[in-house]
Amino acid sequence: MPTPLRSLQNGKPLHWALLAVPAAHIVYRYFSEDVLPDDLVGPSGEWAARLIVLALMLTPLSILLPRARAIGWLVRRRRAFGVAAFCYALLHLALYAAEMESVRNVLAELPLPGIWTGWAALLLMLPLALTSNDSSMRALKRGWKKLHRLAYPAALLVLVHWIVVHNALIEALITFAPLALLESWRLARLFGPGRSRISPA
Amino acid sequence: MKTHLSLLAAACGFAALAAAPASATGRMTCNAGPQSGWRTQAQLVERLTRQGWQVRRAKVDGGCYEVYGTTPQGDRVEAYFHPVTLRQLLVSRRGRVIFRARGH
Numbered sequence: 517m518p519t520p521l522r523s524l525q526n527g528k529p530l531h532w533a534l535l536a537v538p539a540a541h542i543v544y545r546y547f548s549e550d551v552l553p554d555d556l557v558g559p560s561g562e563w564a565a566r567l568i569v570l571a572l573m574l575t576p577l578s579i580l581l582p583r584a585r586a587i588g589w590l591v592r593r594r595r596a597f598g599v600a601a602f603c604y605a606l607l608h609l610a611l612y613a614a615e616m617e618s619v620r621n622v623l624a625e626l627p628l629p630g631i632w633t634g635w636a637a638l639l640l641m642l643p644l645a646l647t648s649n650d651s652s653m654r655a656l657k658r659g660w661k662k663l664h665r666l667a668y669p670a671a672l673l674v675l676v677h678w679i680v681v682h683n684a685l686i687e688a689l690i691t692f693a694p695l696a697l698l699e700s701w702r703l704a705r706l707f708g709p710g711r712s713r714i715s716p717a
Numbered sequence: 718m719k720t721h722l723s724l725l726a727a728a729c730g731f732a733a734l735a736a737a738p739a740s741a742t743g744r745m746t747c748n749a750g751p752q753s754g755w756r757t758q759a760q761l762v763e764r765l766t767r768q769g770w771q772v773r774r775a776k777v778d779g780g781c782y783e784v785y786g787t788t789p790q791g792d793r794v795e796a797y798f799h800p801v802t803l804r805q806l807l808v809s810r811r812g813r814v815i816f817r818a819r820g821h
Contacts, residue, residue: 552774616793624791625793
C-alpha cells in the first residue's frame, strides 16, 4: 500500500537530494570559507571515487544477499550512483581548472602519470553517464551491459590516479578495499571449486 | 553464511573508514625543536617570492613548512621547507618528486 513515507522513499527527488548533499557542502565552503579551489579538489574527487565504488559494489552485494531489501533498493538506483560519480568527477575537474587558472597550465600537467590517469577515468565515464537512461538501455540492448563494464577500468584508473597524484596509498586503498574484497570473493566463487550458480554480470 | 557475514562486516568496516575525510599527509617530517626557534612563514614566503615563486598557501605540516605554489619554472608544486633553516627539503609535482634534499 503506497503510504506517503513509502512514496517519498521511492521517489527520485529524495535520492538525488541525498546524492547532492556533499556537493552542496563543497559549494558552500567554496563561497563562505577562506578556502582556495585547491582545498576542494581533493574532497570532490574522493566523493567521485566513493560513488563509483558504491555503484560497483552493488552487483557482488546483490549476489551475496539476494533477498536483502536495502540492497535491492540501492540496485534499482545504481545508474543514479554512476551518474552522480560522474557529476562529482566534473566538479573535481572544474575545481582543478580553477586552481590551475589557465588552459596552458592544465595542458602542461597532462603528461604526468598522476594527472592523465584522472583524465582517462573521466573520459571512460563519459559514455556511461550519457547512456545511463532508459532509452539508451533500450537502444543498446545487450551492448549496454558490455559498454557499462567500462566502469571497472575507470575505477582502476581512479584508484591509480588517487595513489599517484596524492602519494596517498592508504586512503585510496581504504576507499577501494570493500570493492576489492567483494570482487575477489566473486571471482573466487566463479572460478573456485564450490561453484553453484552462474552469476549475472 | 559465516563467510558471508565476515565478508560483509569487513566491507562495512572499510566503508566506514572511507567515509571519514582523508587528512594528515606526512610526506615529510622535520624535528625542528620548539616553534620559538623557527623562522616565520612570512620570511619563507618573502624569500620564495623574491626567487620567483608564486605562493598560494603556506602552512605547517609534519613539523615542516609546507608550501603550495608555482616554481619560477612555472610548475604547480607542493614543497617542504625546514622551519629553522628554511632549507628546501622536498618538491613534488602532482605526486612526482622533482627535488629531494640529501638525507631526507
